[in-house]
Amino acid sequence: MDANSLISRIKVGDRKAFGSLFRIYRPILTSYAMLFMKNEWAEDVVQDVFFNLWQHRENLDAEGSIHGYLLRSTYNTSINYLSKRKHDIKYRSWYQQRIDEIAFDVYDPSTNDIIRKIYSEDLHRQIEHAILQLPPKCREVFCMSYIDDMQNKQIAKMLGISVSTVENHIYSALKRLREMLKDNHIAILLFLAEFL
Amino acid sequence: MDESLFLKYFKGATTAEEEKSILQWIESSDDNRKEFYDLKAIWNAVQNDPERKAAAAPGKMSWSHKHRASRWMVWVSSAAACLLAGLVLFFALRPSVPENLITYVNPSKEVLEVKLPDNSSVFLKPDSRVTCPEEFRKKSRSVTLDGEAFFDVVHDSESPFTVSTPFFKVRVLGTSFNVMATKGANFASVMLQSGSVKIFQNDGSESVTLVPDEEAVYSTSTGGFQVVKANASYYALVNYSLVTMNNVTLSEIINKINVMYGVHLSADMADDNRHFNFNFLKSSSIDDLIKILEILTGDKITY
16 A cells, blocks of 8 residues: 555545554654654654644645655654653763764755665565675674574674674674665666566 | 574573674564574564464473463462461561561552662652552661662662562662562563672572672573673663763762752852762752752851
8 A cells, every 4th residue: 555545535534544554654653753862752752653643634735755754753753752752861972962963963864865865665676686695694683683683792702703703793784785775776776676 | 693692582581782783683684584584483473372382292381381380389379378477476476577678569650769778779660569568677678679670779778678579689788789670571681880789590590690780680581690891871861861970979979960950059058079970860959959969068058
């Protein structure tokens, strides 16, 4: 179901369409909000985003980009949410606080391509495809770490390599994923995948 | 720049020194900045892709199921515990009285001071909760914390004081220290102001012993501790408006209060060689402070 036709239906009060939109975008927007805050808060933020969308459903633009609208709304809601709770945030250090503050400038969805690309409806497929492109050893370690939630120590033991080698593999996997996402290879792959 | 530090940072396990070097690196060029935050965004997306976790682990429960199952387990195990407790009560010749637990929750925006049955103080942060029995049993004093609190524990070498958290246990004899351990958080910490504390993993194995002005930062992803330098008095003052004084004489305490409150207290003390630990909230009234000081020192204090 394409998102824009869902929007036309939500505009006229179709709760089912709203439910579908929520199911598609909730996990994506929650991961996006988790760039700024912890999990429970991110879930609150996303609930607020959808609550507002429903409240103002008549003003929705069925022709516009719903993806852009939802990211922007999550971004704004996150800023408001954190400013209300700034006393409850515990930073490990002043430096960490500063690093987290810069994140707000950097992750503005209207200026950050990579955010728009990763935190999209295709989040899962994009990552899946990008991981398939990694060199075998690198992919093996990356999958053990991310999918099986294994500790680096465990992975090192299982594969008979050092912990720092494991860390290097994971880090270089991240770097490669970044290159792939940046160069739009993924978009082409996805495009081809539609015809396979 | 050792870039493997980034991963450590994403997992919340870096020290302040490491965070400092990351920040310097980020701020040194736009490319660096872009690289760091891109990597963070990708790491976060992979980490939190719910479909991936569910799909990649067939046979394993997905997150939401696991969550539900664990709640269910709690019900089952508490039901079993009740049954067992009932049986024990039934068969025991002299059934012991079950402990009455009191939970203090701080719903306000201010720090709340809670007095425990042994006269120890707990300064509770907003949205935090501490549970303790109505009366401590002999030979052990244990409380449970979810959230963050500063503890000022009365010394009793016969009866160790234990703080249980979702992640670890902290055991002391008599000290002041801060514990931050909120359920679901990515990291937790114990910061020691005076005395000494031992931190145990929840399985009972001993992990870390701290000396004053050290902080043990616990990463929930690795289950490990990292000990860093800290300034506990400053932390208590900034975060709790709590003035902490260790190993000080009565005249030192009075001088501090006189300066802070702009008053002229004096004490007719027999000797000024005794040393105290004295902590108080900046918002305390001067009358309360005088009362507490008189009880603590046994000296008469005049305004």
